[in-house]
Amino acid sequence: MTMLTVAEARAKARTRLRSSMSTWATQPTPTAVEIALHPPTEKQVLDDQRAAMDWAASWREIAAPGADDSTAENLHDAESPHGPIIDWTERSWARVGRQQIPLRLRLRTPDAVARFVGGDEARQWRRLRERTKTIRSRFDDQDPAISATVEDTGGEADNDRIVDPIGPAIKAHAKRILGLGQAEFDTLLSVVAWLRDHPVGTLRPRQLPIRGVDSKWFETHRSLVTALLTAAGRPEAVDVLDAQPRMRMRILDPDLMPSGLGDITAPAPQLSQLTIAPRLVFVFENLESVLAMPDWADAVAVHGSGYAVDNVARLAWAHRARVIYWGDLDSHGFAILSRLRTHLPHVESTLMDEGTLTAHRDLWVQEPKPHRGEFSGLSGTEARALARLRAEGDVRLEQERIPWDTALERLTASAGEPTTSASEPAAPTGEQG
Structure with missing residues (x-):
């Protein structure tokens, strides 16, 4: 050797x-x-x-x-x-x-x-070590040498429990903790400390008296804030983060409309409670496509809102329906489709194939920040389209640039005939929520 x-x-x-x-x-x-x-x-x-x-x-x-x-x-x-x-x-x-x-x-x-x-790894270690000490000093009342031991609560092995809630939280989020700039880390500590020490009641993220903190900040740091608050013994304090996302949907079949409402905007849990059982759920990336849809028997159209498409899986009736997704023909469109399939594996796609891409070459634009990851769950047709748009130099075909007549023809071929013609889209009936 x-x-x-x-x-x-x-x-x-x-x-x-x-x-x-x-x-x-x-x-x-x-x-x-x-x-x-x-x-x-x-x-x-x-x-x-x-x-x-x-x-x-x-x-x-x-x-x-x-x-x-x-x-x-x-x-x-x-x-x-x-x-x-x-x-x-x-x-x-x-x-x-x-x-x-x-x-x-x-x-x-x-x-x-x-x-x-030595080198970067040594600097990362020192940063994580010091930040761990700082987090413990702020949110852990016990000495780490004691709190990380096993406490015997009754003499039986099954009753032993770990008394260190901070350690597992830091370990699970070590990469994120390391990646924070110093100002971001200081803000994180301030947010967790404030939420731990104050009743949140019905406060919204926008109302927290911490400079630079808003709903977008919480979107980015939600999992870490939640973990530290839970470890600090205040899991209920994360309620301030739970602004229920609002979704917009149109019920395309007049017979399914509750009290005649066909265009509804409401938090996802409320939409999930609608007593409807559509056979078909269209999920579109572009809101204008949702609004342009004609009447369609046993169907609804939902605005996916990009990576917020996870919310579609919160609609109980969507799990029992056929779901057709149409997103932008770019790397992020396929990333969103892959993400939706982690919740609803039976989702089908339409207008996200190589033929659609090449037939609209004159409508291509450059994708400014393409997604470089690999996406699980794509079909062969979808994977070939993704490979082609990357091979062409990271181009994208935005959903709204495809002529509506072409799009509706493909939707009809995929899902079946709508109950009205393409020239008679159903007018929105108002909002709820």
Whole structure:
């Protein structure tokens, strides 16, 4: 086996630091990392004595007190728990004689791992470590060394429970915590502290007395705020975040309309409670397409509102209907379709194929910020269309640019005949909610 170089050992330690950082930041006891150095055999020494000597010397330098490593800090004090330790062994070889050989690298604490690794990973570790301490100091009344232990509540193993609510919350959201700028992190702490200490009642996000915080801020940071408030013992305080999203829909079949209402805007839970059972649910990205739809037997049309399309899955009656999705022919359109299918796997798409894309080449525009991810659940037809629009240079065909007659013809072919002609779209009847 090849002798492990200092650079290779750093690569191994770097991988371990990346994968274990969130665990190490939230546990009270130090974690040791041991890396075998794979010392040479006598034959390997004889084959290249200079290489073996240089290898041993490189590890002797790492172990030497006062030596500099990649972080340019004095990190190698053997008395310090944060310095690297090299375990040596003596080999007695017939043709080489007695030799002191480095056998194993031991890094006794996460700080020791970070200092040995250096670079961005070490800076990330220090940031996460310090932010974990800050969060605990603000929202955890117990000492972390105590709160992360197992508490025996009754002598039975089944009754043991973990008393550290903060640690799991930080661990689950470590990447997001690391990604916050300092100002964002300070704002996060202020928001969680305010919501923990004040009754929210019927406050909306817009009413919170914290500079720079609004509904968009909560959209971005909702999961982290929720986790920290729950860990701080105030799960009910997240009610302020639960502004029920409003959706717009049109009931295309007059026979399904409740009290004659055909154009309704209301929170998703209220729409879900409508006593309707449509056979067909159209979900369109573009509101104008929803408004242009003609009467259609046993059908409704719902405005998907981009990535808020998750709300369609909150409509109980949609789960029992045939669902047809029509979005923009661009990378985000397919991302939204894939997202909707995680909730409603039976969703069909229309006008999202390669033929539709190429037939409207003159209507293409450039997609400003294409989505580079891979999307699960796309059909072969959809995947080919996505590949084509990327191959053409990240183009997009917006839904509203497709001529309405063409679109309605394809919708009819996909879903069946509407009850009125394309020239007679049903007029909106007003809003509710």
